[in-house]
Amino acid sequence: MGLVRFDGNNFKVYGEQDFPQAQTSRVYDVRADREGNLWGVMTSGTRLAMEPKGPFETAIPMVRGTVNNVFPRDGYFTGDVVTQTVKQLITDQKAEEPRMGMLDTANKLWGIGEEEAYLMLEDKLYYIQGRHYERLGPSSPKGSLAILDSAAIKFSNGNRLTAWYKNKPLESVTSIQGALASEPLFLQGKFTICWCPAGTFIYCNGVLYKLSFKQQLVYAEKMVDNLHIKELSSVYYQPSTKILFLGSYIDGLYVLKPVPFKVPAIPESLPDLSQNFYVQAVLDSNRLFCHNILFARDAASSYFDIRGNRWGALFAKNPHFIYFSKDSTLCSYDFLKKERKEIANVKSWVPLFLASLYDSTLYFATTRRIGIIKNNEVKDLRLIEVEKRIVCMVEHSPGSFYIGTQEGLFEYEWQQHKLRKINVLDTINIRTLHWESSNKRLWIGTYGTGAFLFENGQLFPVPQLVPALSAVHSFIDDGRGFFWLTTNKGLFKVNKNELLELAHQKREQAFFYVFDRNDGLPTSEFNGGFQYPYVWFPDSTLSLPTLKGLVWLHPHHTGIIYPDKKIYLDMISIDGSVQKDLNNNISLPVGKHALAITVATPYFGNPANLHLQYMIQNWNEDWKSVPVDGRIVLENLPPGKYSLIIRQEVITNNRDAVRLQLQIQVPPPFFQTIWFRVLVLALMAIVIYLLAGWRIRGLQMRSRLLEEKIQQRTVELNRTVSDLEKSQQDLSKSNHVKDLMISMVLHDLQSPIRFLNTLVKHLNQQYAHLEPGQLSRKMSELKSSTNALFNFTAQFFTWVRSQQKQFTVTWQEVSLGEVFEEIGHLYSDVMKSEGNTLLVIPTNLTCFTDAGLLNGILRNLVDNANKNTNKGEVKLTARQRGDDIEIELSDSGIGMDETEIMAFLDNDPLTYRGGLGRILIKDMLDMIGGKLEIESEKGKGTVFRVVIPNNRQV
Numbered sequence: 001m002g003l004v005r006f007d008g009n010n011f012k013v014y015g016e017q018d019f020p021q022a023q024t025s026r027v028y029d030v031r032a033d034r035e036g037n038l039w040g041v042m043t044s045g046t047r048l049a050m051e052p053k054g055p056f057e058t059a060i061p062m063v064r065g066t067v068n069n070v071f072p073r074d075g076y077f078t079g080d081v082v083t084q085t086v087k088q089l090i091t092d093q094k095a096e097e098p099r100m101g102m103l104d105t106a107n108k109l110w111g112i113g114e115e116e117a118y119l120m121l122e123d124k125l126y127y128i129q130g131r132h133y134e135r136l137g138p139s140s141p142k143g144s145l146a147i148l149d150s151a152a153i154k155f156s157n158g159n160r161l162t163a164w165y166k167n168k169p170l171e172s173v174t175s176i177q178g179a180l181a182s183e184p185l186f187l188q189g190k191f192t193i194c195w196c197p198a199g200t201f202i203y204c205n206g207v208l209y210k211l212s213f214k215q216q217l218v219y220a221e222k223m224v225d226n227l228h229i230k231e232l233s234s235v236y237y238q239p240s241t242k243i244l245f246l247g248s249y250i251d252g253l254y255v256l257k258p259v260p261f262k263v264p265a266i267p268e269s270l271p272d273l274s275q276n277f278y279v280q281a282v283l284d285s286n287r288l289f290c291h292n293i294l295f296a297r298d299a300a301s302s303y304f305d306i307r308g309n310r311w312g313a314l315f316a317k318n319p320h321f322i323y324f325s326k327d328s329t330l331c332s333y334d335f336l337k338k339e340r341k342e343i344a345n346v347k348s349w350v351p352l353f354l355a356s357l358y359d360s361t362l363y364f365a366t367t368r369r370i371g372i373i374k375n376n377e378v379k380d381l382r383l384i385e386v387e388k389r390i391v392c393m394v395e396h397s398p399g400s401f402y403i404g405t406q407e408g409l410f411e412y413e414w415q416q417h418k419l420r421k422i423n424v425l426d427t428i429n430i431r432t433l434h435w436e437s438s439n440k441r442l443w444i445g446t447y448g449t450g451a452f453l454f455e456n457g458q459l460f461p462v463p464q465l466v467p468a469l470s471a472v473h474s475f476i477d478d479g480r481g482f483f484w485l486t487t488n489k490g491l492f493k494v495n496k497n498e499l500l501e502l503a504h505q506k507r508e509q510a511f512f513y514v515f516d517r518n519d520g521l522p523t524s525e526f527n528g529g530f531q532y533p534y535v536w537f538p539d540s541t542l543s544l545p546t547l548k549g550l551v552w553l554h555p556h557h558t559g560i561i562y563p564d565k566k567i568y569l570d571m572i573s574i575d576g577s578v579q580k581d582l583n584n585n586i587s588l589p590v591g592k593h594a595l596a597i598t599v600a601t602p603y604f605g606n607p608a609n610l611h612l613q614y615m616i617q618n619w620n621e622d623w624k625s626v627p628v629d630g631r632i633v634l635e636n637l638p639p640g641k642y643s644l645i646i647r648q649e650v651i652t653n654n655r656d657a658v659r660l661q662l663q664i665q666v667p668p669p670f671f672q673t674i675w676f677r678v679l680v681l682a683l684m685a686i687v688i689y690l691l692a693g694w695r696i697r698g699l700q701m702r703s704r705l706l707e708e709k710i711q712q713r714t715v716e717l718n719r720t721v722s723d724l725e726k727s728q729q730d731l732s733k734s735n736h737v738k739d740l741m742i743s744m745v746l747h748d749l750q751s752p753i754r755f756l757n758t759l760v761k762h763l764n765q766q767y768a769h770l771e772p773g774q775l776s777r778k779m780s781e782l783k784s785s786t787n788a789l790f791n792f793t794a795q796f797f798t799w800v801r802s803q804q805k806q807f808t809v810t811w812q813e814v815s816l817g818e819v820f821e822e823i824g825h826l827y828s829d830v831m832k833s834e835g836n837t838l839l840v841i842p843t844n845l846t847c848f849t850d851a852g853l854l855n856g857i858l859r860n861l862v863d864n865a866n867k868n869t870n871k872g873e874v875k876l877t878a879r880q881r882g883d884d885i886e887i888e889l890s891d892s893g894i895g896m897d898e899t900e901i902m903a904f905l906d907n908d909p910l911t912y913r914g915g916l917g918r919i920l921i922k923d924m925l926d927m928i929g930g931k932l933e934i935e936s937e938k939g940k941g942t943v944f945r946v947v948i949p950n951n952r953q954v
Helices: 080-093 496-503 674-766 772-803 816-833 851-867 898-905 917-928
Strands: 003-006 011-014 027-032 038-042 046-051 060-066 107-111 116-121 124-129 132-135 144-148 151-156 160-165 176-178 192-196 199-204 207-214 217-224 232-238 243-248 252-256 280-282 287-290 293-296 315-318 321-326 329-334 339-345 352-355 362-365 369-374 377-383 390-397 400-405 408-413 418-422 430-436 441-446 451-455 458-461 472-477 482-487 490-495 513-515 542-546 549-553 568-574 585-587 594-600 612-617 620-625 631-635 640-648 659-666 812-815 837-840 846-849 873-881 884-891 931-937 941-949
Touching (some): 080 107, 124 151, 144 192, 176 207, 199 232, 339 377, 352 390, 362 390, 390 430, 400 430, 441 472, 482 496, 594 659, 812 816, 816 837, 816 873, 851 873, 851 884, 851 917, 851 941, 898 931, 917 931
Parallel strands (some): 176 217, 192 232, 430 472, 585 659, 837 873
Antiparallel strands (some): 003 011, 027 038, 038 046, 046 060, 107 116, 124 132, 192 199, 199 207, 207 217, 280 287, 287 293, 315 321, 321 329, 329 339, 352 362, 441 451, 472 482, 482 490, 568 594, 612 620, 812 846, 873 884
């Protein structure tokens, strides 16, 4: 497979493509020297050195020729001097020569420095220092050899040890001390020894031990048990992080991280008990009560069914006595007597108890009441006018409280029984309150709205740099400058000063170190929404309730692994082609390309705390997250010079971001270069010169053409003047027509209005003296006159509406029988008043036209016939005429001669001196595509025929 690099997040494999001259990818071993440099050897005998090519690159394996020195089986890498001494010793002892720079199973080297080592040659042990060697002790049976703090320790079966410090025997070391001494498999010699710069380890029967010297004796300290790793081959230990890396010949790599949390077990007799824990109370240094369970740190837990509210508060008065609530009853429980007592009915369950910081008063709160407990009795219980239940409460001065509810923040004065709503968090569901009495600050956690700081009457929201901080259950001050925040998505640790500056907008970032399931928590969801979502043991052990039981931790002993290592440039590829030379100046070829940059940083903590970001100056200066694989892809950068900055968002105590800065240059295409622009300018000058000459000639020609065009325009202008004069004449004629129409309308309105006025005046004066018959005739005359006036105005408004631009003809199937019937009802009485008779011949015919316009035409014709007939007959009929419909209206009136008929049918409104009706009829007929025919003889009546096309395609 080759050589594999692991940075805590990603694996990178170096194979045959990276060692073409080695003819293999198999790496036999890797060792560090005293200076921390890494060396490797391949099965082909090729020596590798892990070195960076430049200051921005990670260390990569580089071929350094064939191994000329023996490669240690364990310990530090040794130099050429040790190699020469080993060869001389082999020659002197006439032993077997090592092959390919490695010793066979009988000949092994343990390096302890550049020029120091132990050599096991057959059954003899030698100490080498420079070009000198010395045999250590007599021959001994075969056994395992280990180096510990530069000392050599020979293990024999039965826990027999022989030890030397360089060339001096350690007489005090005869056996191993500790638990390993009695392990049967160890006594039988069935164990594995592994070494790394941080120590020597023994793996035996699934347990890993670390060896150490104590008072000139060798002790084996148990580090990890229940491993059960097959064929353990190597151990690497980081003392700073306490992380163990374990390598196996067949099972790969194991990473073991210390778990700073403890989840206390519930009693075995209660396997089905819900582990969704809430309120808890510390009784003494070793005992804690929660969820009806008495947890003991030095003994098994026990169950006490006190039957309290699951979410109700607990308060330990002393190590054996607690207060709690059952439904709406305040109760107590004595663990010594195992006795439960009901104290008082307090109207609802109790979500909190609060011991005063200023005296011995013990306050408690129900959902909407606050009371005092004294001598195991409720002394005062007051109703608090809050809209939703009380969640938490802090005392900021004697008898003065801040109260957090499910709908906002309140301040309450006990002595005055005065409640004041603080409007800064109106309707917000408050989860927790934390009061800092030394500097008068109130930290507020909410459910879904984030965290806030209330100081000097002002509210400062804490920016939600981490989405999980939208719901903060508690602010836990560890007394060493840090807050621990419990949320639904993990436990966060943040510097208090940074959080304060963040709230005051004095900084843009703060480092929120998160603990979640990756760190050994049973769940990332902590519980809250009550007075104390955490409690302290006297030894500063913290107890937190979660959805999966309690979590105990000691904040002062919980290790933090900060992502404070250097960021390295790992790979650069352009359009998929990997670049061999890596440096911080990248130049792209001309054109649009895809640039991929891979970065890496060693970090073995929780990946959620690694916040690599990148930003491109001079292009898009927004910080973006680096993908998990460290690969940043930039496509189609426009020409220019850019700085790519990769940083760790926030790190360690100095708070300076670790940065890697790369310069990127994208050359412009040829048409954007200076020489191209100079060439274009020169060509433009030549073109301008040629164009100027052509332009002058063109202007001269255009001058002649312009003179000809002016003459042509003069002729056209004269023609336009003539057209304007004609338009003026037409406009005058149109205005004359309008004046005429106004006169016609006024004339047509004058007679019926005058008649109405006369008739009404007569009725007003004589109605009391008129006979019923006379009064009836007068009322008929009045009805006829008003109908005539209404008919005229209806016809006129129909015509006016038809003249509007937005008017559209509504084509539909129209029943002529219904139209005739409506006209008959409308004009029968009007006809009678004039002494005429209206004869309407029923019909079943229909036509496709506009009903309103057709009604207007027929009403005008009927009204005209009535006016020009005296004691005669007006007849309305309809018939089919080919594909058309013919409507005929005949009367026995005064009739018309040929001149009057032609004038009636003429489109010129000035040729006929009649009323407005003729104009209305002509306009409306034109709209529906109809035509009017007239037959008449003077003194014998008139026949009007309206012909309407009955075609749906009209």
